[in-house]
Amino acid sequence: MLPQRLFVITGATGTGKTTVSQYLTEYYQIPRVITHTTRPPRSNEQNGGAYYFETQNSFFTKHYIEYVKYADYYYGSSREAITAAWTKCPYASIVLDTKGAVTYVETLGTQVIPLFLTVKQPAALIARLTKRGDQQEMITQRVASAEYKRDLAIPPQLLGQAQVIVNDDWSAAKRQLDQIMQDYGIEKNAD
Numbered sequence: 390m391l392p393q394r395l396f397v398i399t400g401a402t403g404t405g406k407t408t409v410s411q412y413l414t415e416y417y418q419i420p421r422v423i424t425h426t427t428r429p430p431r432s433n434e435q436n437g438g439a440y441y442f443e444t445q446n447s448f449f450t451k452h453y454i455e456y457v458k459y460a461d462y463y464y465g466s467s468r469e470a471i472t473a474a475w476t477k478c479p480y481a482s483i484v485l486d487t488k489g490a491v492t493y494v495e496t497l498g499t500q501v502i503p504l505f506l507t508v509k510q511p512a513a514l515i516a517r518l519t520k521r522g523d524q525q526e527m528i529t530q531r532v533a534s535a536e537y538k539r540d541l542a543i544p545p546q547l548l549g550q551a552q553v554i555v556n557d558d559w560s561a562a563k564r565q566l567d568q569i570m571q572d573y574g575i576e577k578n579a580d
């Protein structure tokens with residue numbers, strides 16, 4: 390049986406974490422672990438799709454491996470959700486802030502394959518968030534947060550551990566992802 394491994398996709402808002410997890414699902418059948426949040430859904434987000442959307446009260450009824458406060462909202466991931474993803478596939482992915490990514494590397498060790506996403510010019514991210522349809526006030530709040538600023542740089546604990554993907558150009562990022570998947574012997578279904 391193949392070992393169970395988790396691609397932990399991290400980086401600042403807008404660097405392409407969700408895009409990468411969707412690519413891994415579409416082309417490599419790697420399911421994404423759904424996490425919980427108190428953040429309100431964006432217009433295109435469904436409960437049980439992007440996240441399990443929680444109230445301040447319901448959030449704290451779940452059992453988390455870890456949870457964080459990010460730009461004034463809570464986000465948390467449960468062991469049950471990871472186990473559920475692993476029943477479908479020996480590989481799964483999860484999208485986390487860098488604090489969560491460090492916790493996962495420290496607790497799950499070599500089961501974790503960390504991917505750190507970044508861009509050369511952080512200013513470009515604001516345009517991406519606007520194009521994504523985020524509300525202007527949410528963008529302003531997010532970009533001003535300490536967590537956003539922190540996540541623009543790779544944390545020291547991930548240096549030498551995480552594969553760094555500079556996602557300025559999506560075609561180049563896809564090529565890098567394809568190479569990583571090939572290194573793990575994970576087959577691509579179609580182009």
Ligand SMILES: Nc1nc2c(ncn2[C@@H]2O[C@H](COP(=O)(O)OP(=O)(O)O)[C@@H](O)[C@H]2O)c(=O)[nH]1
Binds near residue numbers: 400401406484485
């Ligand atoms: N530590 C941790 N971070 C999470 C979890 N779920 C989502 N995040 C991260 O929380 C941050 C904010 O997420 P979101 O509001 O959806 O904005 P995004 O950056 O555009 O995806 C992102 O860095 C997510 O990766 C979780 O369960 N634990």
Ligand SMILES: Nc1ncnc2c1ncn2[C@@H]1O[C@H](COP(=O)(O)OP(=O)(O)O)[C@@H](O)[C@H]1O
Binds near residue numbers: 517521557559562
């Ligand atoms: N290399 C890229 N160049 C331009 N836009 C991109 C690129 N990668 C992703 N995007 C777009 O940028 C926006 C933010 O990407 P997303 O995956 O939602 O980021 P995150 O999950 O890290 O917040 C989305 O609209 C996405 O389609």
